[in-house]
């Protein structure tokens with residue numbers, strides 16, 4: 001048996017074992033081609049099918065119609081921070097941002113290089129421990145878009161509602177919670193995510209964009225930086241990250257066969273409940289950092305009574321095959337990432353370890 005640990009890394013992160021096994025089985029000879037997906041042309045019928053299937057699956061799972069286009073591009077979610085204002089922010093307009101932590105701050109800073117931004121709301125003054133509510137949002141009429149980060153990977157907070165932005169296009173960075181639950185995705189004009197948490201390996205960024213927003217792309221942009229280029233060519237304008245897209249396709253197939261996003265959400269809910277229950281039982285010891293109404297299902301963040309205990313916790317967990325539990329370097333503490341591919345068994349293992357650690361320390 002190959003040695004596998006329970007991998008709680010925040011991204012790149014654990015992938016479903018059966019997907020990895022399929023990758024291994026198909027690696028040397030992809031469906032009779034005598035080549036691997038790493039080696040075939042992105043213009044081959046085999047890759048065309050992978051690309052088309054991945055796009056169709058994503059739209060199907062998210063319940064999106066033909067007015068949405070799927071793009072598979074490079075550069076990570078961080079490149080999207082810059083491309084969004086480049087494509088959509090015109091003179092006389094502002095990019096409206098809700099600031100809920102590091103990633104939304106970075107998204108806004110990229111827009112500030114190019115134009116004017118406005119804070120629609122921020123939880124900065126409270127250390128980003130919560131997500132602002134609908135009634136806290138101030139969205140100017142001249143907003144080119146409203147940008148939110150649905151899950152805040154570092155601070156462990158998550159939106160549990162879809163903001164109403166009036167007529168303003170809603171754009172979401174869903175890097176750390178895409179396809180983890182059912183929501184009305186048609187409320188968004190654009191969704192983007194680095195694949196490396198819930199959908200596959202790093203190297204491909206998924207962009208979901210509605211036609212009415214796509215039409216607004218500014219036409220002064222370099223070809224590769226314009227969303228229309230990739231939409232018009234089904235993400236085959238240039239050489240895409242083929243192998244990463246192939247793995248995304250396998251992950252999406254698996255989600256579909258497992259019962260879609262409802263089924264995924266059911267397991268994700270149990271996983272997070274398993275951990276938050278311990279935090280609620282013993283809040284002086286397991287100090288959850290997110291406000292209860294904003295808790296993330298994907299990244300559970302907590303502090304222990306001392307940094308020494310946190311170090312010990314992380315080291316002892318690792319010895320038991322529970323890896324990747326260290327909080328982001330900017331905040332410290334513990335972070336338990338429970339992305340789609342983490343099993344309920346994994347969440348239960350970490351919960352059992354928390355209880356044993358508490359008893360012993």
Ligand code: PMP
Pocket residue numbers: 011075076077078079103149151152153154173174175176194
């Ligand atoms: N947004 C969020 C919410 C993230 O968690 C991350 C990475 N952890 C990023 C953006 C940056 O993504 P990338 O590394 O793909 O540029």
